[in-house]
Amino acid sequence: MAARLNGKLRLGLFERMLLIRRFEEMNIEIWPRHSYMGRQHLYIGHEAIAAAVGLATKRGDICNTTHRNHGYVLARGVDPGKALAEILGREGGTNGGRGGPWHISDKAHGFLTTSAQLGGGLALGVGAGFGLKGKRGKRVSVVHFGDGTMPEGLVYESFNMASVLALPVLFVCENNAIPERGGLLAVKHWDDVPRALSIHCEPPVDGNDAGAVYAVVDKALARIRRTGKPVFIQPNVKAWPGSHKAVPEYTTGVTDLAMAWDAKRAKGPNADWNRTDPVLRMARVLLRAKQATRGDIEAVDAKIGRRLKAALAYAEASPFPKPRSALRGVYA
């Protein structure tokens, strides 16, 4: 899909994507001195999707994410300092340190809770759709999940529920089809399932193309607000080689933006990845369409760098919660 988007929109997407990328790179960089962070599920490679949803959704829409939740919250405007403080288990984190890296939640930005159980967020998102149905403002519940979630039984129950009850839910199946996990589901196409349950499905899009993802998300959201019924979309993403490392490891190196205008810089074992990298790709689109100059792109990067430096300073300065406070707040 060659979506023609205006420069402002494209820059908005690029800025969100680069913010996510640099944030995740920072997570890798600081891991050795905060190794208690444990297993990190990073969003590298999926940036186009969170950025598109972040830009296309409205305030008031609700989001349920996957366990790779850092990207979504940043794309919808959660403060990176508070997000990082949460990842580090600090008092100043979005959840006061209780959730950690997989459960960043921020009610003000539509993240009511973040489940790290396969299918958990998807089902809760259908519930959120029920909560929003018929309310003023035609709000939508957006649900992100991966292809790996599709074999969970809860997925079928939830698809069916959303369809039967006609709930305003956008299902975003982020298919990163990690090859070694083949044989997950005996269907030819993921959307065979929601289609069989009478959910409207948009054709799959290239999930590394932020413009294409934005166009399909925008179209799907409009349809949901108009009809009140669920829609299924499927951005196909090329899995980032570091996706399945227990300990974050920047297998593809720190992103060198100059690769966007100097193809020769992309070489070695990661050249393939660098060519399809959604962040670099958006930079190339901006340059080609003359909607941004190298200088503009570097300025965006520098601005993000300053923002993240401040975020890191905030997070690391934030104290750990008092141990005894663990006992508080089990019940409302």
Place this chain on the structure above:
Amino acid sequence: MPKKTYAAAFVDGINRAMMRDPDIRLIGTGFGGRFEGTLHRNYPSRIVDPPTSEGAMAALGTGAALTGMPTMVHFGTSAFMLEAWNQICHEAAVSHYMTSGDIDVPVTFHGFHGVRVGGAPQHSTSPQAMAANMPGLQVVLPSSPHDAKGLIMSALKSRNPTVFLNHTKLMGIEGEVPTRAYELPFGKLDIKRRGRDVTIVATSWMVQVSLQAAALLAEDGISAEVVDPRTAVPLDMKGIVRSVRKTGRLVCVDETPEMCSIASEVAAGVVQHGFGALKAPIERVCRAPTPTPFSPPLERFTVPQPETIADAARKTVGRGRRRGRRPRRTSA
């Protein structure tokens, strides 16, 4: 005797059991780290790597067991067992009884339980007390490499459904493990350290923590006996009461929250069957009644530590010696 890690001993036990009984099938992989390769080499056609569908996995193992095929189903983190709770508790657990003994259910459900550091609320579950509350299930909680091997061999021979829980923190510890095949009986406790002044009953990882507590107590001249029931169901109450008759004092340690915990069951049993032997009120040291927080200081606060166990033991001993009073009747 050769030394082995817990993970190696556990896999060794499964290997021996599969060698002995060619009918055994494994459903799910990733329970034995790098040691698991042996099984994949020896029995490639007897191991299934299923899609992530916990309910169907549990039913696959249970359904096959109903036909007479012994199975082990591995869920990864035992938190995911709860997605199959209905199959475990209402299918596997009840079938033998419901058919007046016509049918046996030789299935073993395995998962990693416990606070593993950084697991946060959704990956730190210890479901042993919940499982113990479902008549029909055996609940096995090994605490050492030696026990892991002998108990898994018994579980895979047993004709009854067994919930077998390994603590994540145990997997790397080393201990002496015989090379030969051996089984350890269910319902027979093991005294992990002999003592005179106070009995500490603990299971799984908490045995190791209690042994550390016993070492602290020894520095104060308090001789603690660390008793490991090894199986919560069946529970060796006679053996526990025997130890309490010797020491007169009891500390129950458990990584499940106190309400309806294994610790509470042990305490109640001792009050019922060994009340006259008690020289001091029973102490329970359990996980705090909260979801497990991510932040390290909070997490640490919510689980029993060597110092908290030692403090509880000192309290029982101090009271007994200082006041020399009979225990208050409300103490348990």
